[in-house]
Amino acid sequence: MKKLFFISLAALTLVFCSKEEKVDKEPLKIISIEAPENGAYFQLGESIEISVETNFPLAENLRYEWRVNETYLPENSPNIKINLSKRGEYHIIGYITKGIFRDSLSFTYYTVDGANKSKTKWISELLEYVPAPGQFINKGLGNMASAQTIVNQKGMISLGGYGGYVTFKFDHSVINGEGYDFVVLGNAFKGSSEPGIVMVSYDQNGNGVADDPWYELAGSEYHKESTLKNYSLTYYKPTQTEKSESIRWTDNQGAEGVAPANPFHKQCYYPLFLPQGVPDMITFSGTILDYASPDQKKWIGELDWGYADNYSPLYTMVVNEDNDTRNSNKFDINWAVDSNGKPVKLYAIDFIKVYTGVNQHHDAFGEKSTEVCGAISLRR
Numbered sequence: 001m002k003k004l005f006f007i008s009l010a011a012l013t014l015v016f017c018s019k020e021e022k023v024d025k026e027p028l029k030i031i032s033i034e035a036p037e038n039g040a041y042f043q044l045g046e047s048i049e050i051s052v053e054t055n056f057p058l059a060e061n062l063r064y065e066w067r068v069n070e071t072y073l074p075e076n077s078p079n080i081k082i083n084l085s086k087r088g089e090y091h092i093i094g095y096i097t098k099g100i101f102r103d104s105l106s107f108t109y110y111t112v113d114g115a116n117k118s119k120t121k122w123i124s125e126l127l128e129y130v131p132a133p134g135q136f137i138n139k140g141l142g143n144m145a146s147a148q149t150i151v152n153q154k155g156m157i158s159l160g161g162y163g164g165y166v167t168f169k170f171d172h173s174v175i176n177g178e179g180y181d182f183v184v185l186g187n188a189f190k191g192s193s194e195p196g197i198v199m200v201s202y203d204q205n206g207n208g209v210a211d212d213p214w215y216e217l218a219g220s221e222y223h224k225e226s227t228l229k230n231y232s233l234t235y236y237k238p239t240q241t242e243k244s245e246s247i248r249w250t251d252n253q254g255a256e257g258v259a260p261a262n263p264f265h266k267q268c269y270y271p272l273f274l275p276q277g278v279p280d281m282i283t284f285s286g287t288i289l290d291y292a293s294p295d296q297k298k299w300i301g302e303l304d305w306g307y308a309d310n311y312s313p314l315y316t317m318v319v320n321e322d323n324d325t326r327n328s329n330k331f332d333i334n335w336a337v338d339s340n341g342k343p344v345k346l347y348a349i350d351f352i353k354v355y356t357g358v359n360q361h362h363d364a365f366g367e368k369s370t371e372v373c374g375a376i377s378l379r380r
């Protein structure tokens with residue numbers, strides 16, 4: 001009986017092998033790809049071509065499927081041409097199938113808009129201005145009219161206390177080239193720094209709106225113990241808004257205090273002109289610098305690099321022989337990190353946000369509030 005069993009098995013194997021020979025035996029494999037380098041960026045409207053070759057160059061029963069983002073292309077071909085007509089990310093996947101075998105390739109490209117054809121190096125559009133309470137808020141330096149002064153030129157706005165922010169764009173994407181990519185002008189001077197944290201964002205979904213992921217530019221303080229991440233602070237609307245009074249705040253560390261009114265500025269310090277009206281409370285979130293003694297009337301010193309409105313030896317340096325860049329902080333998109341502090345490779349950015357990075361005040365000079373006096377793209 002035992003012998004018979006072996007014979008049967010051999011016969012079975014034979015039948016199986018001869019059947020197998022009729023279908024694909026050798027796995028399909030991509031052997032060469034011609035395509036732009038993965039992660040490359042292109043000007044809006046440019047085209048890219050991808051060609052792929054397999055180990056079955058002449059086989060007729062190969063099927064090519066190409067997907068761009070969520071859409072399948074009609075082409076069943078080893079060569080495709082894609083017109084990059086929209087802003088944002090192009091995630092391209094190619095599947096090649098032969099019988100039961102399949103291989104695939106994938107590339108991601110990005111489009112950027114307007115570099116080399118921009119009209120101005122200055123901010124072209126102010127997107128949002130939401131100051132935190134401060135001594136200049138609701139009057140000169142702290143209203144929507146003053147916010148507009150930083151568009152197309154040098155001007156000045158105050159962001160108020162911790163968390164107050166401004167977002168803006170240029171008339172072109174700012175490419176992340178070698179070294180510094182843009183500068184933010186401030187009114188710092190030796191002995192007076194009011195550091196603002198800078199964030200950047202790429203218009204990944206290509207809709208022209210700043211609704212994409214934001215990344216902090218990690219400056220010299222980012223890894224210090226006194227720098228807190230995932231911080232948030234809430235200011236409360238005062239009982240009256242006719243005149244100045246100290247503004248109460250609480251934070252997510254269990255601390256509370258006031259943004260104190262001073263005798264020099266008599267208007268309400270709580271922002272009264274926001275598009276959403278006058279909220280009962282307003283919360284700002286992000287990173288906070290020098291948190292060891294919040295609200296301790298400490299006057300933070302100058303920081304090394306990577307913050308707006310911060311005096312340092314780099315501050316007075318001129319970039320590209322453009323005298324307008326004097327008295328500015330210089331920024332490199334390469335400093336971008338995600339919310340876990342992991343470096344993020346960005347090829348270009350479209351939106352910039354600056355917010356006051358400390359919660360500190362001084363009896364005579366009021367709260368530390370970052371001033372933004374304009375910004376200049378170094379990548380026109």
Ligand SMILES: [Ca+2]
Binds near residue numbers: 176179180181333
């Ligand atoms: Ca750079």
Ligand SMILES: [Ca+2]
Binds near residue numbers: 208
């Ligand atoms: Ca967007």
Ligand SMILES: [Ca+2]
Binds near residue numbers: 188193194309369
């Ligand atoms: Ca300042």
